[in-house]
Amino acid sequence: MQIFDAAVVGTGGIGSAALFHLAKRGLNVIGIDQFPAAHSLGSSHGQTRIIRQAYFEHPSYVPLLRRAYELWAELETQTQQQLFAQTGILEVGPPDGILIQGIEASAEQHDLPIEKLTAKQVQERYPMFQVPSGNRAIFEPTAGMLFVEKCVAAHLQVAEQARAEIRSNQEVIAIEVNENPIRIRTRTDEILTHRCVVCSGAWAQQLLPLPDTIRVVRKHLHWFASDEPDWQAKNNCPTFLYELPEGHFYGFPATNELGVKVAEHTGGEIVGDPSRLSKTPDSTDNERVETFTRQHLHGVTLQRTHHDVCMYTLSEDTHFIVDQHPDNPQIAFAAGMSGHGFKFATVLGEALSQLVLDGKTQWSIDFLKMSRLNA
Ligand SMILES: Cc1cc2nc3c(=O)[nH]c(=O)nc-3n(C[C@H](O)[C@H](O)[C@H](O)COP(=O)(O)OP(=O)(O)OC[C@H]3O[C@@H](n4cnc5c(N)ncnc54)[C@H](O)[C@@H]3O)c2cc1C
Known part of the structure; x- marks a missing residue:
């Protein structure tokens, strides 16, 4: 049975970006989603999302936003389409x-x-x-709006161009986190992978050991x-x-x-x-x-x-939860995006790919660790 280098569970806003950043490293990767690409049943639809940098939620987000802007611009160049409009x-x-x-x-x-x-x-x-x-x-x-469905589709497009496999309409029912390789069970299949990124949005609690305050x-x-x-x-x-x-x-x-x-x-x-x-x-x-x-x-x-x-x-403090899985550091996740996460999809995709491939990321995301909520 084929063993993937990395799998992404949930290829919506954040997961589509993570899939691209993993595929870009030349690995054998797969993205799995229960719905078709760029669907309107989760958290990444409705035409537009605000992007801004003077972040009232906390200054620690600003370096991430600077990188997010760079990566959105690169994605526009790669896909030759407008994803961002600078309206202020x-x-x-x-x-x-x-x-x-x-x-x-x-x-x-x-x-x-x-x-x-x-x-x-x-x-x-x-x-x-x-x-x-x-x-x-x-x-x-410098603020403006991102065209949300186009952004998700663009990340999936460049991921596929970088040879990622995309499986839509397959619901993941369990991730066997303690197995090596990790075993992902869908309703119809099993997928083996050395590393895994979970970005399952509103369904996060069903696949991750998150605080029950979500x-x-x-x-x-x-x-x-x-x-x-x-x-x-x-x-x-x-x-x-x-x-x-x-x-x-x-x-x-x-x-x-x-x-x-x-x-x-x-x-x-x-x-x-x-x-x-x-x-x-x-x-x-x-x-x-x-x-x-x-x-x-x-x-x-x-x-x-x-x-x-x-x-x-929503997380209890409305800050994101981006971390490695407590039982397996080869699994990383983004959850609790709390209604302000889309603008960060590019940079979080990059950070998540680094967490599972390198064990660390160049971006300062310790303030988003899950332990702050368990403490
Ligand atoms: C109305 C609204 C307005 C917003 N406005 C802004 C804004 O202006 N600016 C901003 O930055 N953010 C905004 N946000 C927040 C932002 O859109 C979200 O934080 C972000 O899109 C979440 O992305 P996600 O990848 O976590 O979730 P999603 O994009 O929903 O992706 C999760 C994916 O996981 C899949 N999945 C889940 N469980 C399984 C499973 N078991 N098996 C297979 N697949 C699975 C789902 O099908 C889905 O595709 C807004 C959100 C909403 C709802």
């Missing part, structure tokens, strides 16, 4: 809130370009955005029509993120006939079984996003052109 991002919140304070801390520590704007300056430059009284705004020019939540995406030229990406409309007392809301300029995409980052209903994800709209979420849109996004109608549902997999 407008971020709005109270001066002492986690958003403004966090952006300033990361920008200062890592010398990143940001522009601090008063409400009046926002009104002059971006009259379509309403800034609540007493709030501040920051514009980060939660999967259902998140809604809404597209609203707008004829206003100000809301078009081609007219320099930025992506946006608001910290408000009622929650965090974000969105994207119009890139096609569906219009402006708006969503709430906070909240979400618990998903018991990710394989039975309901795509039905939720009236409370509809109302919250409509209220935000009506109050803060002038010229975006409440005429909904499209709706979709996606899953966040």
Whole structure:
């Protein structure tokens, strides 16, 4: 029976990148996913994802983001297509809130370009955005959006070009971590491999010994029509993120006939079984996003052109869990991406490939180790 040098379980956002970085090293690798390539049943669909560098979540992410940007640009060159649009991002919140304070801390520590704007300056430059009284705004020019399904497909394409084997529509039911070689059991087959990367997104807890505090939540995406030229990406409309007392809301300029995409980052209903994800709209979420849109996004109608549902997999501190398996260092994983992981797919793919092939990575990811949660 063939023994692979490395296998990737879950070839979605992060796993597709890991597969490419393993294949690039000239190894005999296989990627396995329960669904077809670039599907819309997990966490990596819905047209767009924000990418930004002045990371309010923690300054330790910034070196990873610098590398992520480089690798996204390389992937665009390799596949000859646009995966990233540099729109900038407008971020709005109270001066002492986690958003403004966090952006300033990361920008200062890592010398990143940001522009601090008063409400009046926002009104002059971006009259379509309403800034609540007493709030501040920051514009980060290097931010933008990634075209999420295209990114996943691009990683799978370059992985295949580097001779990776891709098996879609095969659910992994167990990984025998203590066997040498590692035995991966699917519903119909067994695969043997010396090393393994697990990136199973919302299904992470079924294959990995993660803390039981991990939660999967259902998140809604809404597209609203707008004829206003100000809301078009081609007219320099930025992506946006608001910290408000009622929650965090974000969105994207119009890139096609569906219009402006708006969503709430906070909240979400618990998903018991990710394989039975309901795509039905939720009236409370509809109302919250409509209220935000009506109050803060002038010229975006409440005429909904499209709706979709996606899953966040939240760790208890909302930082990622990227580590080697506690029972077998030949297995590495990324889990608990907590609704902000896509922009890191490139660099985490590279880091995971290094963890299983070299036993270490050049990137400082100790702050993402699982032991912080077990302690
Ligand atoms: C609505 C929404 C908005 C977001 N916005 C942003 C944003 O603006 N910026 C940002 O950076 N991030 C954002 N995120 C987060 C980001 O999209 C996710 O963190 C990232 O896509 C997760 O990638 P993943 O590889 O962990 O999961 P996925 O892409 O879902 O991949 C997991 C894969 O594993 C497969 N799998 C699972 N179990 C098995 C099994 N047993 N056998 C075989 N295959 C299996 C699944 O089929 C799936 O393909 C957002 C997420 C959502 C839902």
